[in-house]
Amino acid sequence: SKENSKVEDLFEQLSKDSGKVAYGKEKVESAVEMGAVELIMVTDRKLKKFRKLLEGAENKGAETMIVSERHEAGEKLNNLGGIAAFLRYRIE
Numbered sequence: 001s002k003e004n005s006k007v008e009d010l011f012e013q014l015s016k017d018s019g020k021v022a023y024g025k026e027k028v029e030s031a032v033e034m035g036a037v038e039l040i041m042v043t044d045r046k047l048k049k050f051r052k053l054l055e056g057a058e059n060k061g062a063e064t065m066i067v068s069e070r071h072e073a074g075e076k077l078n079n080l081g082g083i084a085a086f087l088r089y090r091i092e
Helices: 002-016 025-034 051-059 072-078
Strands: 021-023 037-043 063-067 083-087
Touching (some): 002 021, 002 037
């Protein structure tokens, strides 16, 4: 349920165009490099693909969350490339 709540928060931030979330490999990678990531979420199926990116985020103080694709939240996150992040500040 925590996963569902966070994915719903993500979509709410996207709908508000708050600039406080990033999704997709390139945008999340850029946010990690800047140290802007507060929480990074990845689907369980994409975990291997994004392992280095997750480690980089953790090294800069970000929390990580693995979202199961067996649930609706995981399917929604997968539609965004399987990876997304909540940001500490706007980066655009």
